[in-house]
Amino acid sequence: MTLAPSDIQAAADRIAGDIRRTPLLALPGWGVLKLEMLQLAGSFKPRGAFNRMRAAGVGGMGVIAASGGNHGIAVAAAAQSLGVTAEIFVPEIAAEAKRARIRAYGARLVVGGATYDEARLASEARAAETGALMVHAYDQAEVLAGQGTVALEWQEQAPELTHLLIAVGGGGLLGGIAAWHARGGVTLIAVEPEGCPGLHAALAAGRPVPAPVGGLAADSLGARQVGGLMFPIVAGLHAAGRLESVLVTDAAIRAAQQALWETARLVAEPGGAAALAALLSGAWTPPAEARIGVLVCGANTDPGLVG
Structure with missing residues (x-):
């Protein structure tokens, strides 16, 4: 790229x-x-989240992301601002302060495994199932x-x-x-x-x-x-x-x-x-x-x- x-x-x-x-x-x-x-x-993180969502376009199925915390907070905040739903997968090590902020922005929070990689794999499977837009924490061009x-x-x-x-x-x-x-x-x-x-x-x-x-x-x-x-x-x-x-x-x-x-x-x-x-x-x-x-x-x- x-x-x-x-x-x-x-x-x-x-x-x-x-x-x-x-x-x-x-x-x-x-x-x-x-x-x-x-x-x-x-x-x-909202810089990449907003750019991905605006550049790619968000359909009716909303967005999905995996995050140790900050990316999830950003995607949740961007989704709320744009009026779409968000589902955020976090690992078990995600700090409670970050989990609380994700929920405060109205996103659905899912603990997707012990590590970020496990949460990412779970989020990708869910995105394939639902058709939601995947917003990667760091490995997408728009991000x-x-x-x-x-x-x-x-x-x-x-x-x-x-x-x-x-x-x-x-x-x-x-x-x-x-x-x-x-x-x-x-x-x-x-x-x-x-x-x-x-x-x-x-x-x-x-x-x-x-x-x-x-x-x-x-x-x-x-x-x-x-x-x-x-x-x-x-x-x-x-x-x-x-x-x-x-x-x-x-x-x-x-x-x-x-x-x-x-x-x-x-x-x-x-x-x-x-x-x-x-x-x-x-x-x-x-x-x-x-x-x-x-x-x-x-x-x-x-x-x-x-x-």
Whole structure:
């Protein structure tokens, strides 16, 4: 698949009335934070969900998705906004805070197995049975293009940035951002928890391969392997020296969550704080001339767990 910047621009035009233009926050020593945690439904995910649903069209059978939580919340919110039904399959590890938000948007919630992969297979079987539109969490062209609108918007807001830190789960967000920046000018730092190293393993193997899933951020960054559509885009940037793959510990992620709260009174979920964890922990060391951007990509957690 080829995903061009024109596809991302088209997605931005298509969903302009559906999403929020999220703000930036510049903090000394941290760079420029893109607060996608303030997006509709609490993460970047509605960008891809709305683009998939608007581009493909939703019939009377509604939509189906599988998700560790954030994608399901986004699909449920988009379905409610568009006036269609949604059925969301989640794994057993899905956090209760995320399950509650899915239900709050009016979707039917189904626990589809112990892992995301099991929930995905259950959702695909259900979609084949009902004829509902499948909205994949990270491996559909329209989803990648929608997530890429983060990069378009961020570049408009802060064109001076040279390095962007992005958390990675299945890779739809990173793939969309990489496609937008394929022409050059920006280096991407792909950040994963040590317990969910799907991209790290794929880059080592030269193709998407199964990887472990576990740890603090598994409910949002816990795909068994990265998507096939995003991998060639990301691997191309990696081969050109414009994408680095970094792993962070659960302790570093928790410390980043606490730092966001203590410094800016921002409540981020573990996956949402993972990119910042790479910077604060020293897992990634910026070049002296770097002008850094950090994507804080999700806030769907129990506030009592932070701080």
